[in-house]
Amino acid sequence: MDLSSAPAGRGISLNWLLGGWLGLLALLVALPVHSPAASERQLQAAPTDAKPNFILPSLDGPSYDLRQQAGRVVLVHFFATWCEPCRDELASLSSLAGMPGIDPPLILAINVAEVPGRVRRFLEGAAVDFPVLLDSDRAATRAWGVYALPTTFVLDRSLAPRLMVEGDLDWTKEDVIAALRRVAELASP
Amino acid sequence: MSMNRRQVLKAGGALAAATALPDMASAQATFAPAPGAWRNFQTVTRLEIAKHVGQVQAWIPLPAFSAEDWFKPAGSTWTTNATTAEIKRDAKYNAEMLHVVWGADEKAPVVEVTSKFATRDRAVDLSKPGNVAALSAADHKLYTSATELIPVDGIVKETSDKITAGATSDLDKARRIYEWVVDNTFRNAKTRGCGVGDVAAMLKSGNLNGKCADLNALYVGLARAAGIPARDVYGLRVAPSKFGYKSLGAGSEVVTKAQHCRAEVYLSGFGWVPVDPADVRKVVLEEPPANLALDDAKVVAARKALFGAWEMNWLAYNVAHDIALPGAKGPKVEFLMYPQSETAAERLDCLDPDNFKYVITAREATA
Numbered sequence: 021m022d023l024s025s026a027p028a029g030r031g032i033s034l035n036w037l038l039g040g041w042l043g044l045l046a047l048l049v050a051l052p053v054h055s056p057a058a059s060e061r062q063l064q065a066a067p068t069d070a071k072p073n074f075i076l077p078s079l080d081g082p083s084y085d086l087r088q089q090a091g092r093v094v095l096v097h098f099f100a101t102w103c104e105p106c107r108d109e110l111a112s113l114s115s116l117a118g119m120p121g122i123d124p125p126l127i128l129a130i131n132v133a134e135v136p137g138r139v140r141r142f143l144e145g146a147a148v149d150f151p152v153l154l155d156s157d158r159a160a161t162r163a164w165g166v167y168a169l170p171t172t173f174v175l176d177r178s179l180a181p182r183l184m185v186e187g188d189l190d191w192t193k194e195d196v197i198a199a200l201r202r203v204a205e206l207a208s209p
Numbered sequence: 210m211s212m213n214r215r216q217v218l219k220a221g222g223a224l225a226a227a228t229a230l231p232d233m234a235s236a237q238a239t240f241a242p243a244p245g246a247w248r249n250f251q252t253v254t255r256l257e258i259a260k261h262v263g264q265v266q267a268w269i270p271l272p273a274f275s276a277e278d279w280f281k282p283a284g285s286t287w288t289t290n291a292t293t294a295e296i297k298r299d300a301k302y303n304a305e306m307l308h309v310v311w312g313a314d315e316k317a318p319v320v321e322v323t324s325k326f327a328t329r330d331r332a333v334d335l336s337k338p339g340n341v342a343a344l345s346a347a348d349h350k351l352y353t354s355a356t357e358l359i360p361v362d363g364i365v366k367e368t369s370d371k372i373t374a375g376a377t378s379d380l381d382k383a384r385r386i387y388e389w390v391v392d393n394t395f396r397n398a399k400t401r402g403c404g405v406g407d408v409a410a411m412l413k414s415g416n417l418n419g420k421c422a423d424l425n426a427l428y429v430g431l432a433r434a435a436g437i438p439a440r441d442v443y444g445l446r447v448a449p450s451k452f453g454y455k456s457l458g459a460g461s462e463v464v465t466k467a468q469h470c471r472a473e474v475y476l477s478g479f480g481w482v483p484v485d486p487a488d489v490r491k492v493v494l495e496e497p498p499a500n501l502a503l504d505d506a507k508v509v510a511a512r513k514a515l516f517g518a519w520e521m522n523w524l525a526y527n528v529a530h531d532i533a534l535p536g537a538k539g540p541k542v543e544f545l546m547y548p549q550s551e552t553a554a555e556r557l558d559c560l561d562p563d564n565f566k567y568v569i570t571a572r573e574a575t576a
Contacts, residue, residue, distance in 0.1 A: 102401050133405075133540075137558040157540040158357075167413035186414075 058105065058112070058188040063199050066173055066181035067165075071096075074160040076130065076153035079139055084128060084151055086179065093125040093204045094175040098161055100132045101142035103169040105188035110148055116191040117150060122201055125174070126150070132169060133158045174199075176206045237506035240452045240513075242330035242520040244278065249327045249574040250447050250524065252464070256548050256567040258311070258318040263553025265311045265318050268534045270545045271296065272326050273305035274442065274525035276481075279331040282324075289320035297535045301351075304527030304545055308535055313553070324524075325574075331483055332518035335380060338478025344438055352438035352475065356530035358405065358543055359430040364412045369434035379437050383474045383482070386431045387516045390486040392503075393417055394424045396494040402560050403468050406441070406543055422544065424487035425472040438475035440528045443546040445469065447571035448522035454511065456495035457488055458522050464571045468546045469523060483519040524571075 075085045086094070097113060099106040110129065117124050127150035131139045136154060143152065155161050164173070174183035182203045189196065252272070258265050273282045287294055291309045298305050311318040344352070355361045372389045373382040397418035404419035406426035411417050417427070425441055432439035446467040450458035459467045471488075473481045492511045493501050501508050531541045534549060539556035542549060547559040548567050557565040 102399075102405075104399065135539075135556045135558045137555070137561055137564065141558075141561070167407075167410040168416070169410075 058108065059190045059193065061185060061187050061189050063174065063183040063185050063189070063196060066184040068181070071173065071175075071181055072160075072163045074130075074155075074163070076155055076160060079131075079136055079143075079152040079154060081151065084153055086128070089126055089128070090179050091177055092123070093177060093200060094179065095125050095127045095172055096164070096175060097127060097129045097170060097172040098132055098155075098164070098166045099129060099170045101134055101138055106170050107142070107146065109170050109172075109188040109191075110143075110146055112189070112191045114147055114149060116197075119192060119197060122197055123204055125200060125204075128153055130155050130160060132161045132166075174203055176203050182206065238510040240450075240454060240457075240507070240510040240515075240520075241332075242452075242514060242518040243332045244329055247281075247327045247329045248448075248521070249283075249325070250571060251574060252324050252445070252447060252524065252569060252571045253321060254324075254548065254567060254569045255321045256319065256550070256565075258550060258552075258557070259564050259566060261318065261552045263313045265315070265550065265552050266534075266536055267307075267309045267318075267320060267548060267550040268297075268537075268545070269307045269309070269320070269322050269548045270443070270526040271305040271307060271322070272324050272444070272524040272526055273303075274444075274527055276331075276525075279329055279519075279521060280525050281327045283326050285322055285324040287320055287322040290315060291318065291320060294320065299529055299532050302527060302529035302532075304529035304532060306534075306545060310536070326524055328521040328524065330519065330521045332514075333479050333482045335476075335479060335482070335517050338476075339480075341478060341480035343477065344475050349438055349475075352440050353433045353436060355433070357541070358407045358409070359426055359433065359530070360409050361430060361434040363409065365408055365430045366434040368412055369431040372431060373435050379435075379476050380479070382435050383432060383437055383439075383476060383484070384516060386428060386435065387484055387486050390424060390428045390431070391489045391512060394419070394427065394486070394490055396420060396424070396487070396490040398494065403470060403546065421470045421487040421491075422546075424490060425470055425485065428472045428474075428484065428486050432472075432474050440473050441470050441530070441544065442473055442525050442528050443468075443470040443544050444523050444525045445546075445569065445571070446523050448573055450520055450522055452520065454492065454507070455497060456491050457511070457520065459571060462570050462572055463568065465567065465569045467569075467571075470544070470546060471519060471523070473528075482517055483515075484517070485515040485519060489515055 073087050075083055077083045113127050130153045132155055168186045170188055171186045173181045176182050254269055256267055271285050274280055275282055289309055291311045294309045297308045307322055309320045372385050376382040376385055394417040400420045403421050404423035406422040408427050408430040411427060429439040429441050445464055446459045446469050447464055448459055471485045473483055476482050489512045492508050496507050529545055532545050533541050537551055539551055549559055550557040550565050
């Protein structure tokens, strides 16, 4: 990977790479990104800086406090209805939730600054069975340094960001499942 | 903000080629707005809320922007079954709106707003500066400052610095930014409404597509980052283009979806200068037969004119960003170009034709 040409926030921390076998994991999953298709895109090592907590309302249910989700792998997925690949990726995330051989991660899909009615229409018939949260003022999106949609972070059980991907990903691929499984084995709070 | 990465900065060769073309092609297409006779228009905005529970509010932008030499608002009147209807202005930009509130017992909330204004084409002679008064210190600060979606530091500043490197005047910088936006962006027909205008996201993702609220906000951000006052002007197309550009005019009296924002840049000695790189990209994409090349005569003529001139078949609502709608529970709106509404439960989708109906018609007054 040509780190010198990587956009801000997407490079791999040297300290992190030196941090043990997780660094090896990063090398295994991190590949250059040149507008690949979802099936070709790969998870990358996430920047090691801690992400701030968020408490966001869900579309038609309770609010979610990220801190209270510790103990399981969490996927924090930022999307918008105008984002062309986002619909397909939500379907892929739904499929992930039902994949055999993996303890299903908690998926928190965060819509970026759109009105609830628009999000509801977008999700009609989408069979999304995970929480959809509303970041109506972009505060969480900005705090997490998200500037491209979709963007997804994989948090370990202690809610430390481990992997991320900018752009849509096929979450049912074997290598992605394997990477999620390794994150699940990493740490317990 | 999708992942179609594009090279953000293109070499100066394309710029040089583009700027060399206009004179060669102008004989084949004409787009040359210039101040002439004033034209009087009337718009009618009718808004209905189909479904609601509890109190309902609406905010309808009014064409109250005023510019002595090209836009004169002539007031708004309305009829409604609302409990209250008042003209409100935001404190920062003086954007004007009609704020309407219906009680929970109103089964069929409706309001109809009639606005009148006069306008004429505008063009600034950029060949020599005049004796235009300098911008006030307060306005200079306002129009060089960041907004929620238009930062003027970081990647916006870095990009602006690259574009304007070596430029010797603000006019030169403003023109280079204009040419850069035309060369490096494209209009995306799939963008909902007029886009969002998240300039940092556009530059960081490298995805420089969108519509007018995206592309002209990018111009404004890059100019502000260069220290040059600039602003988006949010409005609505109200008549066909008299230059025969189908893509740059209203196709009928129904202009419900004809919202369009433009940009202005303040240049010492010239005052506010109209620009509209987004409309150049609109001509490229939509002008029949569509998907025109940058060296097509129609594109070249529009590109030449739209740095310094606007055809005023369009009304100006306001230049406001990040507006807190008075009495609203929902978040600020990035800009106020569409009617907005909110029930007791939530903000409605201003682009949802089923639950939040509005129709805008425009008509030119005959003498």
